[in-house]
Amino acid sequence: xxxxxxxxxxxxxxxxxxxxAFVAVAQNYPMGSAVRMGPAYFPTVLGGMLVVLGGMVxxxxxVSKFAHPLKVFTFRPLLFVASLxxxxxxxxxxxxxxxxxxxxxxxxxxxxVGLALFLFIGAFGPRSMFLILLAVVxxxxxxxxxxxxxxxxxxxxxxxxxxxxxxxxxIVILTIVLVIxxxxxxxxxxxxxxxxxxxx
Amino acid sequence: MDxxxxxxxxxxxxxxxxxxxxxxxxxxxxxxxxxxxxxxxxPVATIAMLLPVTFNLxxxxxxxxxxxxxxxxxxxxxxxxxxxxxxxxxxxxxxxLDGYQMARQGRAGPALAxxxxxxxxxxxxxxxxxALFAPPLAxxxxxxxxxxxxxxxxxxxxxxxxxxxxxxxxAIAMTILGLLMGLVGTDVNSGxxxxxxxLSELSDGIGFVxxxxxxxxxxxxxxxxxxxxxRDVFVNKVTGLMPTxxxxxxxxxxxxxxxxxxxxxxxxxxxxxxxxxxxxxTLEKKIGDTxxxxxxxxxxxxxxxxxxxxGAQTSFIPLLTLGIPSNPVMALMIGAMMIQGIxxxxxxxxxxxxxxxxxxxxxxxxxxxxxxxxxxxIGMWVKLLTVPYRLLYPSILLFCCVGVYxxxxxPFDVMLTAVYGLLGYIFVKLECEPAPLILGFILxxxxxxxxxxxxxxxRGDATVFVTKPISGVLLGIAVVLLLITLAPAVQKTRExxxxx
Numbered sequence: 261x262x263x264x265x266x267x268x269x270x271x272x273x274x275x276x277x278x279x280x281a282f283v284a285v286a287q288n289y290p291m292g293s294a295v296r297m298g299p300a301y302f303p304t305v306l307g308g309m310l311v312v313l314g315g316m317v318x319x320x321x322x323v324s325k326f327a328h329p330l331k332v333f334t335f336r337p338l339l340f341v342a343s344l345x346x347x348x349x350x351x352x353x354x355x356x357x358x359x360x361x362x363x364x365x366x367x368x369x370x371x372x373v374g375l376a377l378f379l380f381i382g383a384f385g386p387r388s389m390f391l392i393l394l395a396v397v398x399x400x401x402x403x404x405x406x407x408x409x410x411x412x413x414x415x416x417x418x419x420x421x422x423x424x425x426x427x428x429x430x431i432v433i434l435t436i437v438l439v440i441x442x443x444x445x446x447x448x449x450x451x452x453x454x455x456x457x458x459x460x
Numbered sequence: 461m462d463x464x465x466x467x468x469x470x471x472x473x474x475x476x477x478x479x480x481x482x483x484x485x486x487x488x489x490x491x492x493x494x495x496x497x498x499x500x501x502x503p504v505a506t507i508a509m510l511l512p513v514t515f516n517l518x519x520x521x522x523x524x525x526x527x528x529x530x531x532x533x534x535x536x537x538x539x540x541x542x543x544x545x546x547x548x549x550x551x552x553x554x555x556x557l558d559g560y561q562m563a564r565q566g567r568a569g570p571a572l573a574x575x576x577x578x579x580x581x582x583x584x585x586x587x588x589x590x591a592l593f594a595p596p597l598a599x600x601x602x603x604x605x606x607x608x609x610x611x612x613x614x615x616x617x618x619x620x621x622x623x624x625x626x627x628x629x630x631a632i633a634m635t636i637l638g639l640l641m642g643l644v645g646t647d648v649n650s651g652x653x654x655x656x657x658x659l660s661e662l663s664d665g666i667g668f669v670x671x672x673x674x675x676x677x678x679x680x681x682x683x684x685x686x687x688x689x690x691r692d693v694f695v696n697k698v699t700g701l702m703p704t705x706x707x708x709x710x711x712x713x714x715x716x717x718x719x720x721x722x723x724x725x726x727x728x729x730x731x732x733x734x735x736x737x738x739x740x741x742t743l744e745k746k747i748g749d750t751x752x753x754x755x756x757x758x759x760x761x762x763x764x765x766x767x768x769x770x771g772a773q774t775s776f777i778p779l780l781t782l783g784i785p786s787n788p789v790m791a792l793m794i795g796a797m798m799i800q801g802i803x804x805x806x807x808x809x810x811x812x813x814x815x816x817x818x819x820x821x822x823x824x825x826x827x828x829x830x831x832x833x834x835x836x837x838i839g840m841w842v843k844l845l846t847v848p849y850r851l852l853y854p855s856i857l858l859f860c861c862v863g864v865y866x867x868x869x870x871p872f873d874v875m876l877t878a879v880y881g882l883l884g885y886i887f888v889k890l891e892c893e894p895a896p897l898i899l900g901f902i903l904x905x906x907x908x909x910x911x912x913x914x915x916x917x918x919r920g921d922a923t924v925f926v927t928k929p930i931s932g933v934l935l936g937i938a939v940v941l942l943l944i945t946l947a948p949a950v951q952k953t954r955e956x957x958x959x960x
Contacts (some may be wrong), residue, residue, distance in 0.1 A: 271890040314633060357951070400875055
């Protein structure tokens with residue numbers, strides 16, 4: 261057997277994975293009956309359908325008349341496995357511990373989850389995607405502690421590095437314009453509750 | 461002429477012509493044109509971004525503005541398609557073929573003018589179509605029970621998958637994946653937080669804006685960056701907007717046909733601007749002298765541009781009468797209505813006539829504004845096109861992030877959007893259309909609820925879905941649609957159509 265259509269191969273695997281995961285997790289909830297459906301009923305049915313469809317797409321990869329190479333996008337298995345290890349370990353290690361009273365442990369968990377996430381995102385696709393999504397996540401978590409101005413600077417600069425054509429002068433001007441725009445439109449104009457600077 | 465219709469339109473104009481609503485309508489169509497012109501940002505991401513802002517508006521102003529963005533984008537999209545050979549909007553893809561050729565022959569002006577005139581005509585007709593057809597449909601919908609609603613949603617989802625690009629199996633799988641993702645969060649009946657992995661942030665479910673912004677907004681930016689930048693703008697060659705008498709004569713038929721086709725296809729579940737423009741172009745290529753197509757045939761601009769505007773507007777019909785979104789933009793409109801505390805459905809028309817008719821009349825006014833915005837001010841929009849993408853995308857990212865964050869002021873939401881951005885990129889690479897996923901995502905909880913209710917009412921007898929007449933007919937149409945698509949002849953043309 262030879263894989264003819266790489267896109268179908270991966271898509272089939274993806275649907276199979278999602279389907280199985282939803283069915284498996286749904287088994288933690290009561291199933292109910294057809295008359296009184298429990299919370300597990302609908303997801304189990306849908307998950308089962310997804311598994312069947314995923315299987316069809318997967319099978320089609322071997323008989324397809326469209327040829328696509330197996331390498332559809334850059335995939336770094338090492339980072340992928342690493343992200344699963346870090347994420348899984350964090351999930352199980354912190355599952356029962358009381359984090360409310362231990363800020364250091366909380367910080368540690370937060371850092372590890374973040375690391376797992378970045379490893380996961382970094383496992384797929386081009387460099388530009390990693391930098392853009394990195395910029396977005398940092399912006400989200402930096403907005404409150406650092407304030408809108410610094411968070412915007414980080415977002416623009418990091419995401420601009422992700423492009424092909426990084427021009428320092430332009431980015432400096434763009435950042436200044438967008439910071440001013442953000443302060444006046446988002447905060448002053450629309451009244452969004454952002455602090456401008458750290459610790460405000 | 462129906463007297464009630466005139467009375468209703470009177471109410472509508474009373475609402476839409478108030479200074480405040482005129483202002484929001486103008487703002488909406490202006491913004492719509494802007495994002496239409498700019499490639500790389502579409503109405504879905506823009507409306508998602510603006511949702512939080514509409515908290516503070518009155519419901520009618522909010523809806524008028526958001527609707528304006530959608531049909532405004534159809535006008536703006538043609539400008540980019542004609543001048544740069546890039547679709548400013550996905551529904552303008554087909555306009556590139558002949559529009560850009562016209563621009564290369566120095567006839568960008570007439571192409572732009574015909575596109576705007578066709579859009580305006582289509583907009584006027586579509587407004588009348590909504591006013592005529594929505595009330596009777598809503599009356600039928602009032603008789604719907606849970607079984608009928610369930611079947612209707614099945615039909616809607618089947619429609620969306622049938623009309624999606626590429627593989628049918630993948631489209632169905634994407635729909636189901638969307639339905640499943642929509643189920644994340646607290647189950648209404650049992651109070652159990654499903655698929656939340658103990659995260660309190662997930663117990664309310666995943667926000668629709670997050671999925672839409674990630675899968676459409678972020679993934680699009682990433683894909684654009686991967687492709688690199690190649691633009692050839694005919695900026696200085698727009699001279700003389702007036703089409704010749706010959707242009708007008710040959711395109712008037714195309715405009716009529718495009719409008720009719722677009723108005724019909726917009727109503728279909730899964731339909732809207734994109735499908736309409738493709739269908740209109742295909743139809744036009746089968747009529748009359750076809751030797752000039754692909755070489756600057758004005759009919760190739762007139763038909764799809766009329767059709768996409770008509771389709772964009774009539775896709776409001778299922779939303780306003782049934783409360784069911786037919787495409788991602790309509791799903792966002794539902795979100796906007798819910799933010800305002802309005803449950804979308806047939807009762808909106810009877811309980812809030814000023815909302816319904818105000819929105820419809822605002823569309824006509826908006827179209828008028830758009831013609832003025834697009835024709836005399838074309839130079840301004842053309843200038844915008846010279847802004848390079850490397851400056852554009854960081855700005856778009858900022859707007860997206862601020863939009864997502866301000867939904868509930870949680871960094872977690874922004875993180876989740878990034879994850880959906882990654883997923884969206886993978887979907888694009890694997891040729892899995894995201895549109896059915898989004899529809900499934902919206903309809904997931906609704907579908908489960910109606911399924912449960914219908915089964916409870918019938919005491920577990922699953923045959924109600926077939927034996928109840930309306931429900932049976934709806935399911936029958938869904939089955940026929942699926943069968944037609946699976947027929948070998950259609951499969952073949954589908955493949956060919958999407959290869960083009």
